[in-house]
Amino acid sequence: MLIRLESRGGPSRWWAYGSPVLALVLTLVATAIIFAALGKDPGRSLYTYFVAPLASATARPELLVKAAPLVLIAVGLSLGFRANVWNIGAEGQYTLGAIAGGGVALFLPESESSLLLPAMIIAGALGGMTWAAIPAFLRTRFNANEILTSLMLTYVAQQLLIYLVVGPWKDPEGYGFPQSRLFQDAATSPIIVPGTRIHLGVLAAFIAVALGWLVLKKSAIGFQFRVIGAAPRAARYAGFNETRLVWLLLLLSGALAGLAGLFEVAGPVGQLTPQISPGYGFTAIIVAFLGRLNPVGVLFAGLVLALSYLGGEAAQIELGMPNAVTGIFQGILLFFLLACDLLILYRPHLVRAKPIEAVP
Amino acid sequence: MTGDSGQFVAALLTIISASTPLLLAATGELVTERSGVLNLGLEGMMLIGAIVAFATAVGTGSSTLGILAGMLAGSAAALIFAVLTLQFLANQVATGLALTIFGTGLSALIGSGYVGRGIEPLPRLYLPVLSNLPVIGPILFGQDALIYASFILLAGCSFFLYRTHAGLALRSIGESHDAAHALGYHVVGVRYLATLFGGAMSGLSGAYMSLAYSPSWSEGMTGGRGWIALALVVFATWRPARLLLGAYLFGAIAILQLYIQAWGWPIPSQFLTMLPYLATIAVLVLISSDRARVRLMAPACLGKPFYAAG
C-alpha cells in the first residue's frame, strides 16, 4: 500500500484550523508512548504534565507569565516568516534586550525614578533591534543568509551575557555566582493582577497580538509582507521595496524579542544571570508555526507551549522526569504539525502499489 | 625533534581534530544539498549521533559499534526529515529547525544518565617506522581512524558526484527536478538516499565529537558546529574540494583561541569563544556578497518541494 496525494485544487479552510488540533492530539499520544518507554505511568504523567498546571488556581496565572515572552517573540517572528524573513536568532535578540534594559538599571543603582522602567523598556527594545539589525544589514547589503547569521549571533550574545555577569556586572555580594545584583524596585515591573506574578510583559504580549493582527490583516505594509512571502516576484512587480521590508521585519521582531527579554529580567527573574531564558527564542518558532503565522493564533499557541514548560517543571519535581522531555515534546509537536499541514492542500489516498514493469 | 617543531606538530594535530567533525558533517550536507534538499537539522542529527555513539560505546565497550550506532541514529533522524519534506511536502526550513529542537531534546533525555562519564578515546592508528618519522610521522600516520575516514569520504563523494552516472543523476535532480522526473529519474527516491547519507555523516560527526574529540557526553556538546558546517557548504559553493579548505580554516580558528589564551593575552575567554561564530558570519558575508557566483553555483532546486502530479 502506498499513500498517494491528490491536490485539493486550493487550500482547505477547515484543515487550516484542524491541522494544529490534530497535531496536538497526535503529539499527546506520542508523548504518552515516550512516558511509557521511560517506565512512567502514561496516564499519571500526562495528567501531571498537561492537566495539573491548569487545575490549580495559583498555577493558572503562571501560564500567562510563561506565555508572555513566547507570544511577544512569536508575533514578530510570524510576521517575518510570512515574508520569508527567517529570523532564527530571536534568542540572541532576547538576550541583548535583557542586557541593554538590565544594563540601564545596573548603571543607575540609586535611581528610584518612575522613568527608570520606561527607560529600561526602551533600551530593551533597542537592544533587540540592534542585534537584529546585524542580520538585516548583512542580508540586504551582502546577501548573507539571515538564518545562519542570526543564529550565530545567538551564540555570541550568550557569551556576551556570560562575560558581563562573571566580569564587569558581577554582583560583588553574590558569593561568586555568575549573576548581577538584584534590580531595585523602580527597575522591576509592577504586578498588574494582585496575588499573581502577572507583570507588564503579559499586557505587552496582548497589545502585540492586537497590533500584529491589525498590521498583518488590515494595513498596507502588512499586505506587502504577505505578498513578498507568497510571491516575491509579484512584490517586486508591484514596486514593494524588499530591502526596506527585510529591515522593517527584522527590526520589528528584534524589538519584540528584546522587549520579551527585558520584561523577563525586570519581572520574574529580577537580575541578569546566564540562565535568563529556557530557550524562549527557539520555542517561539514553534509557537509561530502552531499559531498559523497569525498573531491571534500565536496567542493560543503560546499558551499551549507555556503549558509544556510548566508541565515539564512539574514532571521534573513530581515524577523525576528529565527536563529534556519538554524539548522533545516541542520538537514532536512541530513535526506532527508540519505533517498534518499536508492535509490543507492535499487529500491523501491509500492505493495498492502498482507493478513497475510495463513491457508485455 | 626540537621544541619548535614539537609545538608545530601539536598545533597541527589539534587543528586536524577540530576540523574533522565540521568536515564530516559538511560533506554529508553537501551531497544532500546537491540533490536539492536543504536540511537545516545538522545540529540535531549530530547531537543524536553523539549520544547514541557514546551510549553504545559505553554499553558494549566497542567504539566501532558506537560509531556505527551513531551513524544509524543520524540517518534515523534524517529519515524523519525526509518523510516530512519529501513525502508530506513540509517546508524544509521549518522541518530542519524542528529536527534541531527535537534532536537537542532527545539527546539530552538519552544522555541524562551519561553526563560526567568518561571513555577511552578512539585509538590512534600506529604504524611502525612511519609514525616515528619526525613531524610528518605523527601528522600523517598517527591519527585515529575517523580522521582518515573524513578524507576518504570527501574524496569518495567528489568522485561519486563528478565521475559516476549516479552522481550525475543526483546533481541533475538538484538542478531541475521536473526535467529529471520527465526523464524517468526517481526524484524522491534519490533525495531520500541523499538525505539519509547526510544524516549518517552528521551522526558520524557527532560520534567523532563524543568518542574522539572530547570523549564524554554533555548537553548540547556540538556547540553550533552543525550550523557552522551548513555555512561551510555555502562557503565551498557546493564544491567538495573547497570544503576541505573551509573546514581546516575553522579548525585553525578554533585552535587560535587556545593559543591566544596560552600566550596570556588579556582577552576574556568569552570573546575567544565567540571567534568561530563571528568567523562563520564573516565567511558567509564574503562568499554571499558575490550574488551572481552563489546563484550560479547553488543547486537550482535547493529547498524546493517536488510534487509529481499523476
Added chain:
Amino acid sequence: MTETASSLRAAASANTESEAAKPRPPLLELGGIEKRFPGVLANDDVALAIRPGEIHALLGENGAGKSTLVKIICGVLTPDAGTIRWQGEPVEIVNPAAARRLGIGVVFQHFSLFDGLTAAENIALGLAEAGQRRNLKRRIAAISVEYGLSIHPDRAVHDLSVGERQRIEIVRALLQDPKLLIMDEPTSVLTPQEVEQLFVTLRRLASEGRAILYISHKLEEITALCQRATVMRLGRVVAECDPRRETARRLAELMVGGELKTPQRQKSPDRHAAVRLAVNGLSLRSEERFGTDLDDIDFAVAGGEILGIAGVAGNGQGELMAALTGETLAESAAAIVIDGTPAGRLGPAARRLLGAAFVPEERNGHGAVGEMTLAENAFLTAHRRLKLVRHGLIDERGAANFADAVIRRFDVRTSGPTAKARSLSGGNLQKFIVGREILQKPGVLVIAQPSWGLDAGAAAAVAQALLDLAEAGAAVLIISQDLDEILSLCDRIAVIHHGALSAARSVHEVTAEEIGLLMGGVSSAPQDEAARAHPA
C-alpha cells in the same frame, strides 16, 4: 461532434478498410483514454492511432488536453481509464523508463534540459542503461553528422541557442533508436529558418519508418508537414483528417469550434503623436542565473501606436521587461523616459504614478498572487493611482469595487472579488490582469506574451483591449515570441537578439524572412535610417 467531423471520421475509417488486405496494426493505438484533475476532465474518451512512418499531427488549442495525452503516452502520467496498444499488444506505460523501453522518444515543449550541465551530460542523463552510454561522444558525433544536427558536446547548455538545445533533445531521443518520436510544440521557439531545417530532419526520420507525433497549434506547419491529424477540443477528439486536403482556416475552426473572429482596429495611428515611452541606450547586466545582458537598446513608442518586440525566447526579453517595469533599475535616469519624465532610476511604483502599466509574462506569481483574492490582487498594483490606502490601512471596499469593475468590464469568469486568483483559468486571470492595468487608464502599457497559453476567445478579447487602448491614445509595447501575434496587432516591429534590438520597421514593409534572419542573429539589409530617426 460536428457533422463534418463525423464525415471526416467516416472517410478515415473507409481509408483504413481499403488497407485491410494488409493487416498491419498501428504502432500505437489509444482507446477511451480518460484523465481527470481536480475540477477538470483533461482527457475524455480519447482515441488515437499512429502508423509507422507517419507524421501525425495532434492539433488543439491550449487547454484542449494535448499535453495531458502526451504525458500519458510517455509515462509521466497514468490514465484513469482506457487502453493503450503498442504494435497491437495491450501495454501499461507506468513510467518514462517503460515508455523508453517500448521505443517512445520525446522532445518536450519546455525542454527538459539541465542548464548547468554540458550537452554530453544532458544526453547521458537520458540514457538509462550503462551500455548505451559507452563511446557516447563518438556516437553523438555520428548521429549529428547523419541527421545534420550539429551540437557541441562539451559546452554547458546555458550557453547554447534554443535551436541547439532542441537538437540536443532530438539527439538524445535518437540515440535510443525510437520507433515513435513525440515532438511537443517544437517550433514555438524557433526562427523560421530553424523550422525549415527541423522539417528536413523530421521527414528524413519518417522515411526511415519511424512514426512522429507532432503536437502543435500552428496550422500552416501541419498542412505542410503531416499526413494525418487528430484534432482535440476541451479534452475530446473532435476530428480526424488528412491535413493536406484541408485549409488552415478549416482546421482552425475545427480546433476552436466555431467561426473565427479577428480583432479589428478602427483607425490607423496618428503620425504626429508625441512619444510617450522612449528607451535610450539601455544597457544592463543580467542578474539571472543564466541571463542575457541588455546591449544598448533604443526605441520609442508614440501615443496611439503599438510596437512589437519579437525574438526567440531567452534573448533578453525577461531582462528588458524587468528594466521597463523598474524591477531592475537602469544605470541612468535618461535611459527610460515615460511621458517626458526620465524614469530609469525610478522603481515600479513611481513609474506607475507617471502613468505606466505593466503586464508580465508569468501571470501566477508575477502578475498576480495565486493565494490572494482578486480584490487583493486589484489592490496590488492599483493602490497608488486609485488611492486605496487610508491612514496606512487598506480601503477594502474600494479594492473590492475596483476588482468588481475589472471583472465586469473584461468579462472575467469568476465567482467575484473574493475568489482566489489561483482558482481562475489562465485566460480569465490574464483578462483580469490586463483589465486591472487598463482600467487604471495608463498612458503607456508594456505587455509580455499577451496571448501565451490562452484559448482563442480570451486571446481575441485581450487583443481587442490592447487595440482599444492604443486608439484611446496610449503607447503600447508588446514583447512576444509569437510572430503571428505581433504581425496582426502591431504597427511596427523590432527584433531582440542576444540582448540587442534591431531598428523598428513598419509591419507592412518587412517580410517574414527578414524577421527570421534577425531572430537568428543575422543583421538585416541596410537599415532604414529615416525610420529609425522618426518612428511611425
